[in-house]
Amino acid sequence: AQSVSQHNHHVILSEAASLELGCNYSYGGTVNLFWYVQYPGQHLQLLLKYFSGDPLVKGIKGFEAEFIKSKFSFNLRKPSVQWSDTAEYFCAVNPYNNNDMRFGAGTRLTVKP
Amino acid sequence: DTAVSQTPKYLVTQMGNDKSIKCEQNLGHDTMYWYKQDSKKFLKIMFSYNNKELIINETVPNRFSPKSPDKAHLNLHINSLELGDSAVYFCASSQGTHRAYEQYFGPGTRLTVT
Numbered sequence A: 001a002q003s004v005s006q007h008n009h010h011v012i013l014s015e016a017a018s019l020e021l022g023c024n025y026s027y028g029g030t031v032n033l034f035w036y037v038q039y040p041g042q043h044l045q046l047l048l049k050y051f052s053g054d055p056l057v058k059g060i061k062g063f064e065a066e067f068i069k070s071k072f073s074f075n076l077r078k079p080s081v082q083w084s085d086t087a088e089y090f091c092a093v094n095p096y097n098n099n100d101m102r103f104g105a106g107t108r109l110t111v112k113p
Numbered sequence B: 001d002t003a004v005s006q007t008p009k010y011l012v013t014q015m016g017n018d019k020s021i022k023c024e025q026n027l028g029h030d031t032m033y034w035y036k037q038d039s040k041k042f043l044k045i046m047f048s049y050n051n052k053e054l055i056i057n058e059t060v061p062n063r064f065s066p067k068s069p070d071k072a073h074l075n076l077h078i079n080s081l082e083l084g085d086s087a088v089y090f091c092a093s094s095q096g097t098h099r100a101y102e103q104y105f106g107p108g109t110r111l112t113v114t
Helices: none
Strands: A010-014 A019-021 A031-038 A044-050 A056-058 A064-068 A073-078 A087-095 A107-112 B004-007 B010-013 B019-025 B031-037 B043-050 B053-057 B064-070 B073-078 B087-094 B109-113
Touching: A010 A019, A019 A107, A031 A064, A031 A073, A044 A056, A044 A064, A044 A073, A073 A087, B004 B087, B010 B019, B019 B031, B019 B087, B019 B109, B031 B073, B043 B064, B043 B073, B073 B087
Parallel strands: A010 A107, B010 B109
Antiparallel strands: A019 A073, A031 A044, A031 A087, A056 A064, A064 A073, A087 A107, B004 B019, B019 B073, B031 B043, B031 B087, B043 B053, B064 B073, B087 B109
């Protein structure tokens, strides 16, 4: 069965620190990959997505993610976090030719001012 | 303009009651979803409809029944509510029939069963 793993449950950083959140998936075929962010008390919003092409994708608010096919990974990065980045971050995988979408368990990011 | 809307935003009810949550999207998308997010923020897909047709039906109690009167609406009806049903329920929509492009989420409905 397809699964999405986010290894970091809770990450605590100081402002200006660099961020990397891990995401691995177990689906063997072609996939679409997403990162969503959920700010406290709000709904999920798309940060970035990968369908094909350049494996390094840039999203909103300075986030980027790198798709490494050989590692089945799609890690999220940001060079310098801000207090306003405090939120829950979800990795999601959609198999090609399928409407299904599977989310990881989420990583809570807390940025200390 | 709200892309994906849900009503109500908050729902407090007693065990054993029947309740419904409504969802509407004005994006012209073909596919709509229901997710349950528990207290630990775990997001679990429940149902997915494409053009009014049920395409994903995860292992959820049959007390939960989705209904899609048209492709812009996907409602969730819950019978005989239980304490464990307390969660935030998110509706979402996406374009595409055979692929899920990015999903647009509604604001969520916080259901509390007492």
